[in-house]
Amino acid sequence: MSLGIYLYGIFPEAVSENVILEGLDKQTVKSYSLDGFNFLYSEAKQKKYFASRRNLLCHEKVLEEAMSQGFRTHLPLRFGLVVKTWDTVNEQLLVPYKEELEALFQKLDGRREVSVKVIWNSQEEIQALLESNPQLREKRDAMEGKTLKMEEVIDIGQMIEKGLQVRKEAIIQTFQDELNGLAEEVLENVPMTEEMIYNTAYLIPWDSESIFSEKVESIDKKFSDRLRIRYNNFTAPYTFAQLS
Template sequence: MNNGLYLYGILPAPISEKVVLLGLDEQPVQNYSVDGFNFLYSTAKQEKYLTSRRNLLCHEKVLESAMNEGFCTLLPLRFGLVVKTWDTVSDQLTCPYKEKLEELFQKLEGRREVSVKVFWNSTSEMQALLESNISLKAKRDARLGKALSQLEIIEIGKLIESGLQLRKEAVINVFRSQLQVLAEEFVENDIMTEEMIYNAAYLILWSSESNFSETVEAIDQKFGDRLRIRYNNFTAPYTFAQLS
């Protein structure tokens, strides 16, 4: 059953017919031009697609495969975008946002998005905080095994929380000071887990990625086992391809 068209992204030029890509529901990915913009799409077999890991990875794989085929500049579309006809695309996207889409292509030309996510072990950090702060450790140790009042519990909790925040900011400032100067733009995103302390995307020149990754590696070496750094150097530029 055909429920419409599933859209993956927009390219500056048609992708070669020799490039074979499979999209959602194992449907072949094709190219269609609307108002001068080239869309990657496949036949939609569902009216709505579940936001599952499998479907998300498939969506991303189509975009990354196109990038691997030489389309380094593309505008990714959000997961789950299904339309009935190409007229809908023209009426709601390419006509009203033609200039903005062209501006985005110019902005992304020769540039790539990379991301850095930083994690730490909060339990280890709290222990390190206490070891480095003798007065705080003594205050906590003196009250171990004692019945504490609500105010005493709150006081110690606030002191530990404040100390952890200072340690966190010191780490984050290293990433900010060394990575932001290498990027043309950057966006700091929301923290997604309790152990994550930093989550940022950077727009950099394709030619400068090796320098950027070496800087991330140097920071990683600086902190050793204290941090876990997840660096993604090849992803569709969702962060910097937003229609405002």
């Protein structure tokens, strides 16, 4: 029994029936055309989908498999979007946002989203900071084993924090200098964890990804084992497909 229509994304052309995709609840993914827009959807077997890892990955996989089959340009829809009828889609999405959707298709045509996340080890960075700053290290060492006043604790903490900030900014500047010029748009997002110092999405020409990837690898080698870099070169363009 169908409880509605589960939507994955919008494409400028119909996805061929030869592209067999499996969606949530192991339902066959189909394409439906509405006023010039083509929606990937499957029958919803639940009124509301829990944002579990399995469900989220399934949603992403549908879009990524469509991309891998040559349907690159698309507007991904947020996870968990279930509607009752296609009339609802038309009234709430196409009628009010048709021009914006068409503009987004034009913007994304021939382009792809890639992302870079940078993680460091803050404790190792503190140690490296102290090793590179003898005066700060001596001041820190002189305080060990002593009962410190609150202002002394604050003072040394602020000095270390300032030093870490300088080191962090130097790393970020390297990524910006090397990568920003290769992208048509850059969006820096809030880091997801305390140890993540850089979280950025780039909109680049589809066929220039190999050049971008080589740059990321070059930066990785430059910092050796100091950083962990997570580079995603194949993902639905959520960051750059936002309606205003």
